[in-house]
Amino acid sequence: MLDEKRVALIGAGVMAETIAAGLVRSKLVSPGNITVSHYRPERLTEIRAALPVQTTTDNRLAYDESDIALLCVRPQAMASLLSELDSQVIPQKLLISIAAGLPIRFYDARLGSRVPFVRAMPTFFGRIKAGTTGLSLNAETTAEHLALASQLFATISENVVVLPEHEIDAFxxxxxxxxxxxxxxxxxxxxxxxxxxxxxxxxxxxxxxxxxxxxxxxxxxxxxxxxxxxxxxxxxxxxxxxxxxxxxxxxxxxxxxxxxxxxxxxxxxxxxxxx
Ligand SMILES: NC(=O)c1ccc[n+]([C@@H]2O[C@H](COP(=O)([O-])OP(=O)(O)OC[C@H]3O[C@@H](n4cnc5c(N)ncnc54)[C@H](OP(=O)(O)O)[C@@H]3O)[C@@H](O)[C@H]2O)c1
CATH class of the missing domain: 1.10.3730.10 (ProC C-terminal domain-like)
Incomplete structure (x- = not known):
C-alpha cells in the first residue's frame, strides 16, 4: 500500500507543504520516498528547512520517479504543468490533482483517458488533521487507487469521502x-x-x-x-x-x-x- 509508494508533490505551495507534512507526520511514507518539486530553488530551501523530504526543481524528474504524483499548482498554472508531463504520463502511475474548479475531462483531454486520475479537494484544516477531503475518480481508477488516495488524504483529514464529480465544486x-x-x-x-x-x-x-x-x-x-x-x-x-x-x-x-x-x-x- 502507501508505505511502498514514492510520492511526488509538484508545485510547492501552501497545500503541497501541508500534505507533505501530513505524510511525514503519519510515518506512512518514508521521507526518502517523498519528493517536492518547484521551479524556484529558494522555495525548496524553505521546504527542506521545515521537512525532511527530497526536493528538485525538475517537475518531470519528480513525476518520473514517483508512483503517485500530486499536482499542487494553482488552476491557472495547470495546463502548462500538464504540457511538461504529458509525453511521459503512463497508466502505471496514479495522478491526483488538488486544483479547484478544473474538471476531470480537462485532464483526460490532455493526458489521455488511460491514466488513473483522482480529482481531490483536500480539507482546509490539514495542519490539525480535521475536516473532510472529497475525491472524484476517473474511469481508470481501481479500488486500489481509491485505497491509496484515501490513505494519503487521511494523513491530513478527519474524513475522506468519494463524491460524484458534479458535486465537487459545491463541496x-x-x-x-x-x-x-x-x-x-x-x-x-x-x-x-x-x-x-x-x-x-x-x-x-x-x-x-x-x-x-x-x-x-x-x-x-x-x-x-x-x-x-x-x-x-x-x-x-x-x-x-x-x-x-x-x-x-x-x-x-x-x-x-x-x-x-x-x-x-x-x-x-x-x-x-x-x-
Ligand atoms: N489553499 C487551500 O486551502 C486549498 C485547499 C484545497 C485545494 N487547494 C488547491 O490547491 C492548489 C494549490 O493551492 P495553494 O493554496 O497551495 O497555492 P500556492 O501556495 O500558490 O501554491 C502553488 C504553488 O505552485 C507553484 N507553481 C506554479 N507553477 C508551477 C510549475 N510549473 N511547477 C512547479 N510549481 C509551480 C507556485 O509558485 P509561485 O508562487 O512561485 O508561482 C506556488 O508555490 C490550487 O490549485 C488550489 O485550488 C487549495
Whole structure:
C-alpha cells in the first residue's frame, strides 16, 4: 500500500507543504520516498528547512520517479504543468490533482483517458488533521487507487469521502468560503472585543471560544440556528440590538452571496482553463 509508494508533490505551495507534512507526520511514507518539486530553488530551501523530504526543481524528474504524483499548482498554472508531463504520463502511475474548479475531462483531454486520475479537494484544516477531503475518480481508477488516495488524504483529514464529480465544486466552494467567512468574522470580532474594552489576548481567546461553543451548541441541539438566535435575543435586551445591525447590514445575505460568488468563480476557472 502507501508505505511502498514514492510520492511526488509538484508545485510547492501552501497545500503541497501541508500534505507533505501530513505524510511525514503519519510515518506512512518514508521521507526518502517523498519528493517536492518547484521551479524556484529558494522555495525548496524553505521546504527542506521545515521537512525532511527530497526536493528538485525538475517537475518531470519528480513525476518520473514517483508512483503517485500530486499536482499542487494553482488552476491557472495547470495546463502548462500538464504540457511538461504529458509525453511521459503512463497508466502505471496514479495522478491526483488538488486544483479547484478544473474538471476531470480537462485532464483526460490532455493526458489521455488511460491514466488513473483522482480529482481531490483536500480539507482546509490539514495542519490539525480535521475536516473532510472529497475525491472524484476517473474511469481508470481501481479500488486500489481509491485505497491509496484515501490513505494519503487521511494523513491530513478527519474524513475522506468519494463524491460524484458534479458535486465537487459545491463541496469545495462551500468548504472554503465557510472557512473564510469564519476567519473574517473572527478577525472582526477580536477587534470589536478590544473596542469594548477587553484586552487583546482576552478578546482573541474569547472570540475563538465563542465560535467553537456556538457551533457545538448547534451540533448538540435539536433546534435550528434560527431558533437558537431567537433564544439568545431577549426582547428589549442587548443582543437583539446587535442582531438588528447585522440584519441592516445584510450580514446573512452577504454570507450567502459569498458562497454563490465562489461557486461562480469555480465555473469561470474551469471555462478559462478549457478555452
Ligand atoms: N489553499 C487551500 O486551502 C486549498 C485547499 C484545497 C485545494 N487547494 C488547491 O490547491 C492548489 C494549490 O493551492 P495553494 O493554496 O497551495 O497555492 P500556492 O501556495 O500558490 O501554491 C502553488 C504553488 O505552485 C507553484 N507553481 C506554479 N507553477 C508551477 C510549475 N510549473 N511547477 C512547479 N510549481 C509551480 C507556485 O509558485 P509561485 O508562487 O512561485 O508561482 C506556488 O508555490 C490550487 O490549485 C488550489 O485550488 C487549495
Amino acid at each position: 469545495t466552494t462551500f468548504g472554503s468560503t465557510t472557512t473564510a467567512t469564519i476567519y473574517l468574522l473572527l478577525d472582526a470580532l477580536i477587534t470589536a472585543g478590544s473596542l469594548v474594552g477587553l484586552r487583546h489576548q482576552a478578546s482573541h481567546t474569547r472570540a475563538i471560544e465563542q465560535v467553537i461553543a456556538a457551533a457545538r451548541n448547534v451540533e448538540a441541539s435539536d433546534i435550528s440556528p434560527a431558533q437558537l438566535l431567537e433564544e439568545i435575543c431577549t426582547p428589549g435586551g442587548v443582543t437583539v440590538e446587535g442582531v438588528k445591525v447585522l440584519e441592516e447590514r445584510a450580514a446573512r445575505g452577504a454570507a450567502i452571496d459569498a458562497i454563490l460568488a465562489a461557486m461562480e468563480r469555480a465555473r469561470t476557472l474551469a471555462k478559462e482553463a478549457e478555452a
